[in-house]
Amino acid sequence: MASDKYETVIGLEVHVQLQTESKLFCSSSTQFGAEPNTQTTEVSFGLPGSLPVLNEKALEYGIQIALGINCKIAERLKFDRKHYFYPDLPKAYQISQFDMPLSYEGYLDVTTKDNDSIRVRINRAHLEEDAGKLDHESHSDGSLVDYNRAGIPLLEIVTEPDLKTPEQAYAYLTLLKSTIKYIGVSDCSMEQGSLRCDANISIRPKGQKELGTKTEIKNLNSFKAVARSLQYEIDRQTQVVESGDRVVQETRLWNDAKQKTVTMRSKEEAHDYRFFPEPDLVPFTISREKVEELKKLLPELPQAREHRFVKEFQLSEYDAQVLVSDKKTADYYEVCVNSGADPKKASNWLTTELLGILNARKESLENCKVTPESLSLLLQMMDKQVINGKIAKEILPEMVETGNSPEDIVKDRGMEQVSDTGLLEELAKNIINANPKSVEDFKLGKKNAISFLVGQMMKETKGKANPAIVNQLLQKTLSEM
Amino acid sequence: MAKELYEMTVVEAVNHNKDEKNVNELLSSLSKRAEKVNPKVKAYLNWKTEASEFDGKTSKDGKSLWGVPISIKDNICTHGWETSCSSKILKGYIPPYDATVVNKLKNEGAFIFAKCNMDEFAFGSSCESSADFPTLNPWDLERVPGGSSGGSASSVASDEAIVALGSDTGGSIRQPASFCGVVGLKPTYGRVSRYGLIAFGSSLDQIGPLTKNVEDNARIMNVIAGYDPKDSTSANVEVPDYTQTLTKNVEGLRIGIPKEYFIDGLDPEVEAAVREATAMYEKLGAKVKEISLPHTKYAVSVYYIVATAEASSNLARFDGVQYGYRHPSKDLVEMYMNTRSQGFGEEVKRRVLLGTFVLSAGYYDAYYLKAQKVRTLIKKDFDEAFKEVDVIISPTAPTTAFKLNEKKEDPLSMYLSDIYTIPSNLAGVPSISIPCGYDSKGLPIGLQLIGNYFDEATLFRAGYNYEQTMHWNDKKPSI
Amino acid sequence: MEMDINKVALLSRIKLDEEEKVKLQNDLNQILSYVEQLNELDIADVEPTSHVLNLENVYREDKVIQSEAYKEVLKHAPDIHGSYFKVPKVIEGS
Structure with a gap:
């Protein structure tokens, strides 16, 4: 196969909205879904004369994520203006960070489903303000602009070009998301745009040192779309090169319906963002004590928890990974085990039986009537041979439905195991x-x-x-x- | 001859305003005065007419400026009152909020009387770049009032204002104060909130008062100075009562004369007046010595890089999307290009282009970064100087008011006329211009006093002592 | 150093006619040649100044304050649709 001759180089840029109450530089609410332009102040409109003041919480949230992805936290940071004209940018510049970002040199160790492990280095994670939202569709004679999103705090997380396959990219995004969700400072919803991802990808003949020409893929609305668009680009770029052409450096949009990337046509001149230090904001120094303080507030993160589950509960790595990828599941699991359930049984029953029932009912563990103690009791009743597995499987849906304890159900329905x-x-x-x-x-x-x-x-x-x-x-x- | 109400100073107006009736008398007198003189000097874009009444709902209790009418430069946001920076691109722009300074003045019982003409977006030293009309100098209607706060200075000088606010990025309060024979202060950077001041050069801009005398200036600063949580660059440094130390003498005050300021291009009559003023300070007991500010000659270059870079960025938002002028178009990029082409005047275009260029890829290091480094050297000059002296004395401008159109076609020579005022903005130190005589044409000459960071009090004291000795401001233009 | 007036005008989103281009290019080149004087200085070891005061760490609390400013802003806006601002679309290839 021709593609064996090439290797792929992928880098990802992820924007995460930080879940503060108010915006990065003003007191507008950050709530999603309000009437257009109502979640604004003169600052989020960028009205003449208005000035930004940094939301301290946003900085702290940013630091917490940066710590969670093993970044070094800058001792001193500043903000810069990044200029371009577009109606979603009310000041025609975005307040971002250029040469003194919040954090740098981090990494995440990820493992794909096929057990392919890689350390993904993170170049930097910096704070910036979100842009407004444009609607080009609903009107034929113009675009509509809503600045409710303008000024919402974002952390932009940029990897080094360390990723080699779409699967690695998928695994990285999954771990990144679960890490951020553990920290609890973003809901990371791609549907609501609180997590967004752009990908850079190029191919080069194996053994070649210099990078090939990259394309940037935008409009990625799920992790699956990221993986698929990358695979599409690998195939496309390989074909281009094989046919003797050259890959054009450009931005391409992922078309999810057609499952392909298309050139984003633009008559914009090559970007010249004219970064310079934001004169309206002073520099910030972050004391090491503050970093330590914020580090202490971090929960145990998914990677560490996975290792602990393997060690403490003798679970397989795969089972542990499945359990920890969602914090609530892992929390549930731990309570269940700590109240006496057998760890392996608890893992199986939680991930296959209980979550299976909940999925079918389109419910989540969060609102589930079955407490982890009650699941534990059910499993212990099996161990003590009060009921057998078949009966347990019969009882669980009723527990989900009613929230009754397994003991009561068994008693009421006379389901005790007959051992007489x-x-x-x-x-x-x-x-x-x-x-x-x-x-x-x-x-x-x-x-x-x-x-x-x-x-x-x-x-x-x-x-x-x-x-x-x-x-x-x-x-x-x-x-x- | 009894003094007309419109001639009053801030201090006199505060004493006069016993009740609402007094305020309305004052307002009426001032409106009539504006009706009479404004067609000549064209200092105002608009003002409260005679028919309007003071909203006296606020009680006088403890308010230091109750019923004092304030004229405000058109780049300071006034809620519900058009704020256009004398630019076509902001015509019809009515801010939904008051600038912090306006808030503070209102809280002390003052009210807005008028909006003052200015060089478009404060880009200029003559008030000729206003998109509306040029303002004229009440001392000679063929001459400019200076700029960019030309409307503010001219209105105070022609007694159609009790007091005015201006803004100063490279001399925009002090140079027109000098040209019009009034007192103008550029406070320490960070002393007065910039919130609601439509930005020109964000790291240089300061709002300050233009007044008939030094005491008025101190009174206004007592109200507008201070930390503002809405302005990250405003300093949390205690504000003294500036009127308290005014009357203290200047015995032992250490005054420096920078040798680099007395150069070619300095009008001999201006130089003579400044030298005489210096001699007077010695008589009053001050100790005068020559000092050096070695990087002075680079100030204009640094300024025109830093200020235009910041301006190009600050003015990017005027794109016709949300407010102000929009050139109708079917295509977005064309709308941008035409809106900004039609909405901006020539000087604005010149500076926006220059500022864009010095920030653009490949030129940032050669221009912007270099300028910011030389700025450090200029600041250090002042740090060194203030180890030896308390106040630096200089002319405010190299000449008295020049004629209309005299420098309009030669931007560089216009820029060079700001040589004495620009360094204070680059360093961030406070400076005041006070009248120090008249040239042979009868035009006012301004004396600049430069102080150390947050030491406006010493400038007021030095200014007050000199003013009370010389009484230059007793003379008024006949208009 | 000379500037490319066409490039800078596009970057600034200011349309210039030919006459303006010639005049502004000329003015700006004059100013740029004046500022060449900065090259006399040895500034290799000098730190740039972005802020004259040594202020740092100025924050605000994460608190929502509802603002009604949008009502007035929309009232005076050049073009709106409901509570949206309305702008022309980008016409490709125009």
Whole structure:
């Protein structure tokens, strides 16, 4: 295959909205979904004479994420103006950070589904203000401008071009998102635009040192779209090069409906952003004490938690990763295990059974009526042979529906496992008598025969019989015959 | 001859205003005066007519400027009152908020009387670049009032204002004060909030008062100075009562004369007046010595790079999208190009282009960065000087008021006329211009006193002592 | 150093006619040649000054204050649709 001759170089730029109450430089609300232009002040409109003042919380949130992705925090930082004319930018410049960013030189270690591990270096993470929103669609004779989003704090996280495959990009984004969500300073919703990603990608012949010409992909609305668009670009660029052409440096838009990237036509001159230090904001120094303080506020992050789960609960790496990728799931899991459930069983029951039911009902763990203690109880009832697995699976949906404890349900419905040997002996005799054919088969050495008899026992007891005892009883009775 | 109400100073107006009736008398007198003289000097874009009344709902209790009418440069935002920077691009722009200084003045009982003409976006030293009309100098109607706060200075000088606010980026308060024979202060950078001042050069701009005498100036500063949480660059430094130390004498005050300021191009009559003023200070007990500000000759270059760079950025927002003038167009880029081409005057275009160029890729280091480095040297000059002296004395401008159109076609020579005022903005130190005599044509000459950071009090004291000795401001233009 | 007036005018979004171009190019080149005087100075080790005061760490609290400014802004805007501002579209290739 031709593509074996090439290797891919990918870098990602992620913008994360920080969940402050007010905007980065003024007191407008950051709430999503308000009437156009109502979440604004003279500052977010960039009205003449208005001046920015930095929201301290945004800076702290930025530092927390930067710490979470192992960045160094600048001792001193400043803001700069980045200029371009577009109606979404009310001042015709964006307050961003150029040469003294908030943080730099971080990394995330990611593992793909196929167990491909890589350290993704992060070049920098800096603060900047969001732009407004343009609507080109609803009117034929003009575009509509809404500045509610203008000035919402963003952290831009830029990787080094370390990623080599779309799968790595996907894994990086997944871990980045879960890390930020753990910290709790952004909801990272791609649908609402609180997490946005642009990708840079180029290919080069294997062994070549210098980078190939890159394209930038925009309009990526999900992690899957990121991965697919990258694969599309790899194929496209490979084809271009193979056919003797050269890749053009350009911005391309991902068209999700057509599953392809298309050139973003633009008559803009080559960008010249004319960065210079923002004279309306003073520099900031961040003391090491402050950094330590913020570090202490960080929760255990997904990567560390995954390692701990493997060690502490003897889970497989894959199971641990699945559990920790969502903080609430992992929290739930830990409470469940700490209240007595077997760690492996808890992992299975939580991720397959309970989440399965919730997914089908389109519900989330957050509002789930089944407390982790109650799931733990259910699992312990199995361990203590009060109920068997089959009954447990029957009970769980009812727990989800009603929120009742498994004990109550079992009691109410008389579902306790029947372990009364006398009762079961009686029943075994009856069943053996009623199925002479099976007895014969058993004597002939047909192993299946006993399974049939066990099934009959379970049927008679409506599944409540303790399968281990039943098995034992039948074995004993048959061999005595 | 009894004094007319419109001739009053701030101090006199405050004493006069016992009740609402007094204020309305004053307002009426001032309106009539404006009706009479404004057609000649054209200092105002608009003002409160005779029919308007003072909104006396606020009680006088404890308000230091109750019922004092204030004239305000048109680049300072006034809620509900058109604020256009004398530019076509902002015609019809009515700010939804008051600048912090306007708020503070209103809180002390003052009210807005008029909006003053200016060089468009404060780009100029003559008031000729106003998109509306040039303002004229009441001392000679064929001459400019200076700029960019030409309307503010001219209105105070022609007694159609009790007091005016101006803004100063490279001399825009002091040079017109000098040309019009009034007192004008550029405070320390960060002393007065810039919130609501439509920015020209953000790292240089300061709002300051233009007044009939030094005491008035101190009174206004008592109100407008101070930290503003809405302006990150305003300093949280205590504001003294500037009127308290006015009357203290200047015995032992150390005054420096920078040798680099007495150069070719300095009008001999201006030089003589400044030398005489210096001699008077010695008589009053001050100690005068020559000092050096070695990087003075680079100030104009640094200024025109830094100020235009910041201006090109600050003026980028005037694009016709949200407010002000929009040139109708079907295409976005064409709308931008035409709106800015039609909306901006020639001097604005010149400076925006220059500022854009010095920030553009490949030129940033050679111009902008270099200028910011030389700015450091200029600032250090002042730091060194103020180890030896308390006040630096100089002419405010190299000449008295020049004629209309005299320098209009030669931007560089216009820029060079700001040589004495620009260094204070680059360093951020406070400076005041006070009248120090008249030339043979009867035109006022301005004396500049430059002080150390946040030491406006010493400037007021030095200015007051000299003013009370010489009484130059007793003379008024006949208009 | 001479400037490319066409490039700078586009970057500044200011349309200039031919006459203006000639005049402004001339003025600006004159100013640029004047500021060449800065090259006399050895400034290799000098720190640039962006702020004359040594202020730092000026913050505001993360607090929402509802503003009604938008009502007046929209009232005076050149073109609106509902509470949106309206602008011309970018016409490709024009």
